[in-house]
Amino acid sequence: MSDQNRLGVFKTYKLYVGGKFPRSESGRVYEVTDSKGQWLANAPQSSRKDARDAVVAARKAFGGWSGATAYNRGQVLYRVAEMLEGRKEQFVREVAASEGLSKSKAAAAVDAAIDRWVWYAGWTDKIGQIAGGANPVAGPYLNLSTPEPTGVVAVLAPQKSSFLGLVSVIAPVIATGNTAVVVASADAPLPALSLGEVLATSDVPGGVVNILSGATAEIAAPLAAHQDVNAIDLTGADAALAKELEIAAADNLKRVLRPPVTRRRPSNEAQSATASSPVDADGASDSEDWSASPGTHRLTAFLETKTVWHPTGALGAAGSSY
Amino acid sequence: MASAFEYAPAPESRSVVDIAPSYGLFIDGEFTEAADGKVFKTVSPSSEEVLSEVAQAGAADVDRAVKAARKAFEKWSALPGSERAKYLFRIARIIQERSRELAVLETLDNGKPIKETRDADLPLVAAHFFYYAGWADKLDHAGYGANPRPLGVAGQVIPWNFPLLMLAWKIAPALATGNTVVLKPAETTPLSALFFADICRQAGLPKGVVNILTGYGDAGEALVTHPDVNKVAFTGSTAVGKAIARSVAGTDKKVTLELGGKGANIVFDDAPIDQAVEGIVTGIFFNQGQVCCAGSRLLVQESVQDEVLDALKRRLSTLRLGDPLDKNTDIGAINSAEQLARITSLVETGEAEGAERWSAPCELPSSGYWFAPTLFTNVTQAHTVARDEIFGPVLSVLSFRTPDEAVAKANNSQYGLSAGIWTEKGSRILAVADKLRAGVVWANTFNKFDPTSPFGGYKESGFGREGGRHGLEAYLDV
Known part of the structure; x- marks a missing residue:
């Protein structure tokens, strides 16, 4: 069936912004190579303007996505897993080439990434019960605390784990109703750009996830300083860049999730971090083991707690014993 | 009086x-x-x-x-x-x-x-x-x-x-x-x-x-x-x-x-007006308004604006300002000369920008730092007194026609600490509370605190x- 002489059809990798697939407005591309330096594709090299366009798209999508029912968001996230399952071969190929992994290790990473969507799909309608609840105030009031999404979150995806790491930082952000502007791994952006094609066919509304490729610092700087971005995940930044971005983020008091190099490791997760796994070596270079059970901290990092009071009134002093 | x-x-x-x-x-x-x-x-x-x-x-x-x-x-x-x-x-x-x-x-x-x-x-x-x-x-x-x-x-x-x-x-x-x-x-x-x-x-x-x-x-x-x-x-x-x-x-x-905060206190036309007025007073004049979660912006539905403002002014005229140690005192002193100067300056800005000032008729003691309960009408969202935290006994009054407009105005702030809702309609409380970007929402009450109740802000x-x-x-x- 396969024709050894047939010339393959290359894919033009494009950004994913507002549900569409634009090229960079700057017209720039950069060469993406595999781990041995062989050319794979030209990826768009996003500019400051692309970053701003993505923020506008993410803001526009926030009202609808955060207002959707948790059940609905859960089904949409599960749909992403379904779509990925059918395109597994493509992602295994891209991850293997991008990260220099054997086919079996790449397949393990892709499987784990698909399972991660499933994990977070199940969280959408449970996090509210875990992170919120009724508070027994000393007075005649009903008092309820509810977690709500922070808003537009800039996400610097991990540099090494181009797909499992990527999914591990995107899914928890959008599961709770945030919208995301994602900066893909600079050297290995292809799995991220392909993920955009999956999201576009998974009922994820346009603008909920926006994916940019290019030089991390160039794209991240305007996002960290942007007044309409509410939070930033610095996972993909090295220590020096993370510090610089955290300073810029203070200008409108963005919520900052620091990269693992500076963030304290939760003590209850420290033990499991050493467990061996197919992508261990890769995870370690990101100083985060993406194959480990993710816990809830990436969900809660981008949640606000709203507490609502209302008087209960009183029906009478005596009450009822039955 | x-x-x-x-x-x-x-x-x-x-x-x-x-x-x-x-x-x-x-x-x-x-x-x-x-x-x-x-x-x-x-x-x-x-x-x-x-x-x-x-x-x-x-x-x-x-x-x-x-x-x-x-x-x-x-x-x-x-x-x-x-x-x-x-x-x-x-x-x-x-x-x-x-x-x-x-x-x-x-x-x-x-x-x-x-x-x-x-x-x-x-x-x-x-x-x-x-x-x-x-x-x-x-x-x-x-x-x-x-x-x-x-x-x-x-x-x-x-x-x-x-x-x-x-x-x-x-x-x-x-x-x-x-x-x-x-x-x-x-x-x-x-x-x-x-x-x-x-x-x-x-x-x-x-x-x-x-x-x-x-x-x-x-x-x-x-x-x-x-x-x-x-x-x-x-x-x-x-x-x-x-x-x-x-x-x-x-x-x-x-x-x-x-x-900081610039909390919106939203009064709908079906609210119990007398209770709402008490809530407005608690919202902005508790602790001389020196409260980060103060309800410093009153958003009142246009159809009841006159009624609410008349009742509010009447109520403010009965507040007792003076010796903080007196058990009947409602309004105490501003905490410092520096804070009094800040309040005074922002109120002057409000007047200069065209908002209409009304202050409760009360005598201020000759020593110490004092500021009479004050409200501004004819306030637009662009006015400094509608945007900046004054941290004093100064209320800015804005009006709205629809719940959507109220929510849009309430959320039009760099801050997101507190908000209030006054209405007898339960579903409206829940709908509006859901849309407000604020960490604490008081419905038909204001400035209530409890150790079991999480407190803190959105945004800045x-x-x-x-x-x-x-x-x-x-x-x-x-």
Whole structure:
């Protein structure tokens, strides 16, 4: 069936912004190579303007996505897993080439990434019960605390784990109703750009996830300083860049999730971090083991707690014993 | 205004509190002078009388206090939670025993009415310690995993508007989770924190677990930037909060910030008007409006605007402004000359920009810092008085026609700390509360607080929550 002489059809990798697939407005591309330096594709090299366009798209999508029912968001996230399952071969190929992994290790990473969507799909309608609840105030009031999404979150995806790491930082952000502007791994952006094609066919509304490729610092700087971005995940930044971005983020008091190099490791997760796994070596270079059970901290990092009071009134002093 | 019955003076006795002529810094369980010997005076804002002279901490004192807290941390964090709990229960009980003394002290140093310190501040202070005391041996059940660990030394900087209550919000959860603290009260209200140091002594709290540094902003800066501080907790202005957020960049310090607000208090046409008016008054004139979660923007539905404003002005005309120690006083003194100047300047800006000013007809005492309850009408969203936090007894009134417009206007702010909703329609409360981007929403009530209830802001009102189970996270390594 396969024709050894047939010339393959290359894919033009494009950004994913507002549900569409634009090229960079700057017209720039950069060469993406595999781990041995062989050319794979030209990826768009996003500019400051692309970053701003993505923020506008993410803001526009926030009202609808955060207002959707948790059940609905859960089904949409599960749909992403379904779509990925059918395109597994493509992602295994891209991850293997991008990260220099054997086919079996790449397949393990892709499987784990698909399972991660499933994990977070199940969280959408449970996090509210875990992170919120009724508070027994000393007075005649009903008092309820509810977690709500922070808003537009800039996400610097991990540099090494181009797909499992990527999914591990995107899914928890959008599961709770945030919208995301994602900066893909600079050297290995292809799995991220392909993920955009999956999201576009998974009922994820346009603008909920926006994916940019290019030089991390160039794209991240305007996002960290942007007044309409509410939070930033610095996972993909090295220590020096993370510090610089955290300073810029203070200008409108963005919520900052620091990269693992500076963030304290939760003590209850420290033990499991050493467990061996197919992508261990890769995870370690990101100083985060993406194959480990993710816990809830990436969900809660981008949640606000709203507490609502209302008087209960009183029906009478005596009450009822039955 | 003529009234059938005049009020006789009803002052609370000052004799219940004994203020020493001078106080030192409380470091490692001892009162000590500042390294450079500097002192400053604290005055009663209602009379400008000097109450006491307190030590002014500098960087060397901060270092000494952090070292003491670090040394105390090892044993304090290793104590069984049940033992830490009992220390905190002791503190709660001593505060209850000494609450009248502390209420009078707070009123003298802060200028707020005794009615408030007696009925709001002090009961909430004791309740906060009592609440977090109970958490100390139950942290495994708090939802942060098994055996969550404390962070270490907490550097805490608090404001002058609720001096002892803000101290309680900071210290109670920090100690319950096994941290040790260095706390800096505001320079205009140092006394209740120093009395709290004495309560720690009475409770037998180990030395160095709580350290109190009185001083100015430079001491606060030295504290939050100290390399051996693991946790920074700040309540105060958004500008300082941003500076702190910058200063901790690139470190592993955990930060919570409780900053400014410009809360919208939304009154719909079906609201019980008399109750709403009381809520508006509580919202912006409680503690002279010097409250970060104050309902400083009144959003009133156009069809009831005149009715609400008439009733509000009538009510404001009956508020009693004067001696904060008088049990009938509703409006006390502004905390400092500096704050009074800020309020005055923003009100002048409001007038200059074209908003229409109305102030309650009341006589202001000749000494001290005072500002009459004031409201602005003809306010647009672009006006400074509709955007900037005034932190004083000044209400800006805007109107709206539809619930969507009310929500859009309420959310049109850099802040997101509090909001109020007044309507008899339950589904409207829930729909509007859902859309408001604010950390605390009071429906048919306002300015209610409780130790079990998480408090904190969205957007530039800061991050992290204080109070409740949520408040533990800020002091745990999770």
